[in-house]
Amino acid sequence: MESQDLRKAGLKVTLPRLKVLEILESAEQRHMSAEDVYKRLLNMDEEIGLATVYRVLTQFEGAGLVSRLSIDGAHAVFELEDGSHHDHLLCIRCNRIEEFIDEVIEQRQREIAQQKGFEMTDHSLYIYGVCRDCQQKNES
Amino acid sequence: MESQDLRKAGLKVTLPRLKVLEILESAEQRHMSAEDVYKRLLNMDEEIGLATVYRVLTQFEGAGLVSRLSIDGAHAVFELEDGSHHDHLLCIRCNRIEEFIDEVIEQRQREIAQQKGFEMTDHSLYIYGVCRDCQQKNES
DNA sequence: GGTGTAAATGAGAACGTTTTTCATTTATAT
DNA sequence: ATATAAATGAAAAACGTTCTCATTTACACC
Structure with a gap:
């Protein structure tokens, strides 16, 4: 409910x-x-x-x-919101959005913030590209 | 010139x-x-x-x-543009912007794109936080 | 079940950033 | 010097989003 x-x-x-x-x-x-x-x-x-x-x-x-x-x-x-923190991959052709989680990147971000003296509150990471479907459409 | x-x-x-x-x-x-x-x-x-x-x-x-x-x-x-790709750290208090380069993150992004079948064209990463100066201001 | 009160809503106006329009000016190739 | 395409200024439009304010609604209390 x-x-x-x-x-x-x-x-x-x-x-x-x-x-x-x-x-x-x-x-x-x-x-x-x-x-x-x-x-x-x-x-x-x-x-x-x-x-x-x-x-x-x-x-x-x-x-x-x-x-x-x-x-x-x-x-x-x-x-x-489903509780899982994740970042996003975006297709620049069809605007599809995919999600991913990567602990290596998360960890590096924390380290970088610390190095620079920042108290990290948030971050946003977007990877832009052409998804598999759109790559194929382009070939034809 | x-x-x-x-x-x-x-x-x-x-x-x-x-x-x-x-x-x-x-x-x-x-x-x-x-x-x-x-x-x-x-x-x-x-x-x-x-x-x-x-x-x-x-x-x-x-x-x-x-x-x-x-x-x-x-x-x-x-x-x-100075030719160097870099990402950004932003202070949410004073809006200061710092730059950083991290090859580990770069590499992981490439791997993730490949895993997901994306041909990566670009990415954007922002880390938000409170910079050292603003942390100190807050204490006083 | 009524009723009072604060919270939520709808409509449209206002907002801040950015883009467009269009008539005028300008840089550059000839 | 001149022609031509590109660049400009000013104002209007566009865009996504927020605000205003009068009206409606949910809910705590009786």
Whole structure:
């Protein structure tokens, strides 16, 4: 029951919040922009404004229910938080997003921060490239 | 002589381009936003529009003269390209930007891309934290 | 089950950054 | 010197996102 997640996060259980959660959980694409979520809502005939979608997603982020990816200059995309820290690989052709975890890189980052006298709070790593499918499409 | 750099890049040698180059080369801060450059121009009594600054910086990027950093949700900043690939450490308090190179991370990224079937074209890594100075300020 | 209160919402305006438009100016090849 | 394509300035538009404010809603309490 998702209502519990909302209550635990100190958020009232409202239709917009339930719907946005539902969309994030059921979407075939794990990574969605606010606009994506909004369009999905329109398709479901839910009269929920874009501003509310932004608000809800931002609150979810604050509550640790979703993570926000700020990819390059593009608009932010959100993913359901599953507790696993991971980084991302992005296909520059089809915008597919894949995830990976690499403890070697994690460790090196901590070392670098320490070397430079930084108290690390966060990091973001994106690898850009052309995914296998798009490489093949290009050959033909 | 910077004019040569512009000509080599296939760009006409114009006052705005020379001035922007000059600012990037002489600025005490290596990382500048378009707005930063524009303000500097105003201080120099150069009547160059902000749109031109954006255009020039984007062309310089295309020509490989500068790199654009798209940090999180913030506005882009530019740095003179010196041929050395490097990543960045950012202080979330004072916005200081430091650079680092780490071959271990570079290598791991290549391996991960290969594992995932990606032809890597680029990557971006930002480590966020609190720099030494800001840690000390906080203690007092 | 009502009711009060603070929180949440919708609509549209506002925002900050960046890009575009278009008429005018400029650099450069000839 | 001149023609031509490229570059510019100013203002408007675009973009994703946040804010404002009047209205609605969820929920704690009776």
